[in-house]
Amino acid sequence: MSAPTLDRSATGSPDEATLQEQFDATIAADRRIEPRDWMPEGYRKTLVRQVAQHAHSEIIGMQPEGDWLLAAPSLRRKAVLLAKVQDEAGHGLYLYSAAETLGADRADLTDKLIEGRQKYSSIFNYPTPAYADVGVIGWLVDGAAICNQVPLCRSSYGPYARAMIRVCKEESFHQRQGYELLMTMMRGTDEQRAMVQDAVDRWWWPSLMMFGPPDDESPNTAQSMAWGIKRHTNDELRQRFVDMTVPQAQALGVTLPDPDLAWDADSGHWRFGAIDWEEFRRVLAGDGPKNAERIARRRAARDDNAWVVEAATAYARKHERGAA
Amino acid sequence: MHEETVYDALTNAHGEAGHWAFGTGFDDPLAGVDTTVPDGIDPADLGAYCLMLGDDALVLAQRLTQWITRAPELEEEVAIGNIALDLLGQARLLLARAGSVGVLGRSREQATATIPDEDALAYFRDVDEFRSTALVAAPDADFAQAVVRLVAASTVRLAVFTRLRSSRDPVLAAIAAKGVHELAYHRDHAARWVLRLGDGTEESHRRARSAVEAVWPLLADLFTATDVEERLAAAGVAVDPAAVRDEVRDVLTQVLERATLPVPAWPAGAPPRGRLGEHGPELAELLGILQGLARQHPAATW
Ligand SMILES: [Fe+2]
Numbered sequence: 001m002s003a004p005t006l007d008r009s010a011t012g013s014p015d016e017a018t019l020q021e022q023f024d025a026t027i028a029a030d031r032r033i034e035p036r037d038w039m040p041e042g043y044r045k046t047l048v049r050q051v052a053q054h055a056h057s058e059i060i061g062m063q064p065e066g067d068w069l070l071a072a073p074s075l076r077r078k079a080v081l082l083a084k085v086q087d088e089a090g091h092g093l094y095l096y097s098a099a100e101t102l103g104a105d106r107a108d109l110t111d112k113l114i115e116g117r118q119k120y121s122s123i124f125n126y127p128t129p130a131y132a133d134v135g136v137i138g139w140l141v142d143g144a145a146i147c148n149q150v151p152l153c154r155s156s157y158g159p160y161a162r163a164m165i166r167v168c169k170e171e172s173f174h175q176r177q178g179y180e181l182l183m184t185m186m187r188g189t190d191e192q193r194a195m196v197q198d199a200v201d202r203w204w205w206p207s208l209m210m211f212g213p214p215d216d217e218s219p220n221t222a223q224s225m226a227w228g229i230k231r232h233t234n235d236e237l238r239q240r241f242v243d244m245t246v247p248q249a250q251a252l253g254v255t256l257p258d259p260d261l262a263w264d265a266d267s268g269h270w271r272f273g274a275i276d277w278e279e280f281r282r283v284l285a286g287d288g289p290k291n292a293e294r295i296a297r298r299r300a301a302r303d304d305n306a307w308v309v310e311a312a313t314a315y316a317r318k319h320e321r322g323a324a
Numbered sequence: 325m326h327e328e329t330v331y332d333a334l335t336n337a338h339g340e341a342g343h344w345a346f347g348t349g350f351d352d353p354l355a356g357v358d359t360t361v362p363d364g365i366d367p368a369d370l371g372a373y374c375l376m377l378g379d380d381a382l383v384l385a386q387r388l389t390q391w392i393t394r395a396p397e398l399e400e401e402v403a404i405g406n407i408a409l410d411l412l413g414q415a416r417l418l419l420a421r422a423g424s425v426g427v428l429g430r431s432r433e434q435a436t437a438t439i440p441d442e443d444a445l446a447y448f449r450d451v452d453e454f455r456s457t458a459l460v461a462a463p464d465a466d467f468a469q470a471v472v473r474l475v476a477a478s479t480v481r482l483a484v485f486t487r488l489r490s491s492r493d494p495v496l497a498a499i500a501a502k503g504v505h506e507l508a509y510h511r512d513h514a515a516r517w518v519l520r521l522g523d524g525t526e527e528s529h530r531r532a533r534s535a536v537e538a539v540w541p542l543l544a545d546l547f548t549a550t551d552v553e554e555r556l557a558a559a560g561v562a563v564d565p566a567a568v569r570d571e572v573r574d575v576l577t578q579v580l581e582r583a584t585l586p587v588p589a590w591p592a593g594a595p596p597r598g599r600l601g602e603h604g605p606e607l608a609e610l611l612g613i614l615q616g617l618a619r620q621h622p623a624a625t626w
């Protein structure tokens with residue numbers, strides 16, 4: 001992996017001090033850092049990790065819902081779901097491209113994902129046993145993703161910010177489509193209503209965990225906020241999501257599985273119960289219901305088709321030479 | 325984009341309906357189209373013909389969809405998604421057209437009245453009522469088979485749709501006019517892969533070659549007209565499949581030659597079994613997965 005930066009060996013040299021000053025000024029003025037600009041190594045590394053993890057989440061996130069593509073219960077639902085899963089592949093592509101502007105390499109990042117050296121959002125390690133899960137994922141998981149990602153449209157790193165603008169627009173379609181499926185199912189049979197409630201019961205807490213650990217256990221947040229690659233703390237975003245979602249649940253006619261959920265008129269927020277962070281850590285550490293299966297499929301897509309990629313490379317090389 | 329407007333749009337989720345992804349709207353796919361059958365055309369024949377073309381598209385879309393999350397590259401996930409969405413769109417229009425002329429087979433014995441025609445036909449017909457060919461139903465063992473089958477199927481379909489643009493049925497003509505652009509892209513996309521695989525590495529050449537050997541026999545029944553097609557072709561509504569055979573053979577031969585792949589002998593013509601509802605076990609299996617959930621909940625609305 002080669003990074004297109006200036007020589008970074010002379011740490012503390014006047015040159016680097018000047019560059020650091022310029023970088024700090026850019027951040028302070030809320031302007032964008034672009035790929036050719038100098039940036040501190042910590043900034044680059046943190047960004048590569050964040051963007052890669054985001055890209056991996058988009059790609060692994062295709063699987064839980066993708067499992068329903070073949071069995072979607074109407075042709076229209078099949079088209080909606082196929083378009084959504086395809087969008088997620090597109091999101092993965094933009095994000096890997098953004099990571100490549102930082103000197104990373106897509107194939108290398110994919111290897112790191114498969115070898116467990118980089119993470120993806122642990123929400124995608126939960127199973128999707130019912131079609132209602134497709135609607136609930138759109139509503140809650142895409143909904144939580146939007147809350148996380150809208151602020152990133154103002155990320156200090158230009159390519160990431162621009163990718164996020166496009167991604168967020170599409171995520172908001174996904175959220176509406178998911179919610180609309182649930183509305184339709186709630187108007188259907190008793191069995192369908194029960195399916196929706198059951199799916200909400202299973203996905204509510206994991207979707208709150210999507211915002212990451214609480215602020216007092218999130219040591220990197222302060223540095224990321226200072227660098228402008230994070231705009232709000234985990235707890236702020238989680239609260240925003242809850243406040244947005246509770247009225248939607250009421251309109252839908254489902255109960256959120258939290259007896260402590262209550263409106264707090266003083267603060268103007270919905271208060272919610274304690275999150276089981278033990279489960280979060282367990283799933284993140286690889287012990288979720290579907291971790292092994294998700295990675296196995298990604299590995300199979302890479303390994304079973306390696307001969308295809310080799311063929312495309314060999315063909316391109318031959319025909320490049322032929323043309324020259 | 326301002327942060328606030330995005331959040332606003334989310335909380336007002338029902339304000340506007342104009343933001344659904346392409347091809348995923350609620351509308352009756354034939355809304356606003358004059359579905360009157362032109363004089364002298366037998367609606368039963370027209371509907372049966374639409375099922376042939378629609379079922380091919382539906383079954384091939386389903387086969388392609390099996391590659392999603394399993395494709396060689398992310399770019400290919402997107403491309404396969406596009407192609408499957410196009411075919412699904414064609415299937416929906418054609419099945420809706422069959423329904424609009426009253427051709428619903430036995431589907432309405434099981435499908436409740438709230439289920440639209442396209443879904444009644446897709447989800448509640450039994451396998452012997454399907455009119456697709458063996459070419460689209462065959463499972464693909466590897467990516468080479470997927471792209472060799474796709475180049476064959478889209479070459480045939482493009483040749484048919486090109487002619488159908490002047491069908492006397494205005495609905496078919498409109499579906500074909502839109503479809504030719506899609507199919508030209510499908511064919512070129514698949515052909516480019518066949519070139520890369522045929523002229524890539526030793527292994528890819530070997531795999532492409534076995535794919536061709538597996539797919540070519542499936543071309544045998546594609547160019548034999550059924551009675552329905554003969555009558556409709558004579559009436560200027562359908563295309564006689566025999567009329568496109570030479571063109572298809574020329575195109576496919578050219579693709580294989582450029583891909584440095586041996587061109588197998590063209591298979592002798594066979595009776596159009598699939599078009600008459602005779603299918604192998606692979607179609608029953610595919611339909612079992614496609615239809616399972618919808619049939620478990622026949623009273624549900626999705
Ligand atoms: Fe996404």
Ligand SMILES: [Fe+2]
Pocket residue numbers: 088142170171174
């Ligand atoms: Fe999404």
